[in-house]
Amino acid sequence: MTHRLDSALLNYIVEQNLENGAQLPSLNELSGQLNINVGKLREQLEVARALGLVDVRPRTGIRLREYDFLPALRLSLLFALAMDKRYFVAFSELRNHLEVAFWHESVVRLTEADKAALGDLCERAWQKLNNQPFIQIPHQEHRKFHMGIFAHLDNPFVKGLLEAYWEAYEAVELNTYADLAYWQEAWKYHEKILKHILENDPDAALQAFIEHTQLLRHRNGATAPADAVFIKPPQAE
Numbered sequence: 001m002t003h004r005l006d007s008a009l010l011n012y013i014v015e016q017n018l019e020n021g022a023q024l025p026s027l028n029e030l031s032g033q034l035n036i037n038v039g040k041l042r043e044q045l046e047v048a049r050a051l052g053l054v055d056v057r058p059r060t061g062i063r064l065r066e067y068d069f070l071p072a073l074r075l076s077l078l079f080a081l082a083m084d085k086r087y088f089v090a091f092s093e094l095r096n097h098l099e100v101a102f103w104h105e106s107v108v109r110l111t112e113a114d115k116a117a118l119g120d121l122c123e124r125a126w127q128k129l130n131n132q133p134f135i136q137i138p139h140q141e142h143r144k145f146h147m148g149i150f151a152h153l154d155n156p157f158v159k160g161l162l163e164a165y166w167e168a169y170e171a172v173e174l175n176t177y178a179d180l181a182y183w184q185e186a187w188k189y190h191e192k193i194l195k196h197i198l199e200n201d202p203d204a205a206l207q208a209f210i211e212h213t214q215l216l217r218h219r220n221g222a223t224a225p226a227d228a229v230f231i232k233p234p235q236a237e
Contacts, residue, residue, distance in 0.1 A: 008034045009044040010053070013064060024054070024062040050075060069160030074167050081171045088172045095165040096213045100206065102150065102158055107202040109152035118194050121145045125187050129180070137183065139175040145190055149197075186215055 005011050012034060013024070024030065027045065031038045045062065048054045052071025055063045080087040110118075122145070125138035143166045153159055169175060189212035196205035 007044045007047065008036050009041060009048055013053075018064050020064060020066040022064045023060070024064065026061065067156060069157050070163050070167075073160050073164045077164050077168055078171055081168055085172045088168050091165065091168055095162060096210075098158055098161055099146075099150070099209065102153055102155070103206045103209070104202050106150045106153045107197055107205065110149070110197065114148060114151060115194070115198060118145060118148050118197070121148070122187065122191050122194060125190070129183055129187065135180065137175060138187070139170075142175075142186070142190075143169075149193075182215065186212065189215070 005014070009030070012030065018024070025033070027038050027041050030036075030041055034041070045054070045056065049056055050071070052068050053065060055065055057063075077087075077091065121141045125141040125145075128136040128138045128141070147162065147166070150159060150162055189208055192208040193205045193212070196202070196208060
C-alpha cells in the first residue's frame with residue numbers, strides 16, 4: 001500500500017503496523033533504516049509530537065500514543081482564534097450542529113452512574129453560584145456536564161471536535177466572566193436537560209439544549225453588561 005504522508009517517520013509507523021504504546025527505535029537507528037538524516041527525522045518527530053501522535057521521554061524514548069484527534073485540531077483552532085476571535089462563532093455553530101446530530105445516539109448510552117454524575121455536577125454548580133459573596137464560575141462543571149452527555153460516543157473525530165469547542169471557549173475567555181443572571185439561566189437549562197434525560201425523553205432534552213445554545217449566541221453578540229460579575233475562573237480539577 002502506498003502512503004501519501006509527507007513524513008518518513010509517520011509512514012514508518014503505519015508500515016510497521018505499530019500498536020498503541022509501542023516503542024520506536026532511536027532516531028539514529030531510524031536514520032539508518034530510512035536513509036534520512038537525523039536532523040530531518042527530529043523535525044518530523046516534533047511535528048508528530050505536536051499532533052499528539054507520539055510521546056517522547058528521556059528514559060522511555062519514543063512511544064506511539066493512542067490516536068486522538070484533539071491535539072491536531074487544538075493547534076489549528078487556537079491559532080485561528082489568536083488571529084481572529086470571531087472564528088469562535090463559526091466553530092460554536094459547528095459544535096451545536098454536532099451535538100444535535102449525535103444527541104440521541106449519545107443519550108441512549110448513558111448509564112445510571114452517568115446520570116447521577118450529571119446530577120452531581122448540577123449541585124456543585126449551584127453551590128458555586130450561591131456561594132455569596134465569593135461566587136465562582138462553574139466552568140469545569142459546565143464543560144464536564146456537556147461532555148458527560150457524549151461520554152460513550154464511539155467516534156474520536158466527533159469527540160475531538162466537541163472537546164476542542166471547550167478549548168476555544170477558554171481561549172476567548174468566556175469562562176472568565178459573565179453576569180450572574182446568565183449563569184443562573186444556563187444551569188436552569190442544564191437541570192431541565194437532565195430532568196428530561198431522567199424521564200427517558202431525549203427529544204425534550206434536545207429541545208432544552210437547543211434553547212440553551214441561544215443563551216450563548218446572545219452573549220456572543222453583546223458586550224459584557226455594566227453589572228457583569230467578574231470572578232476568578234475556577235482552577236482545573
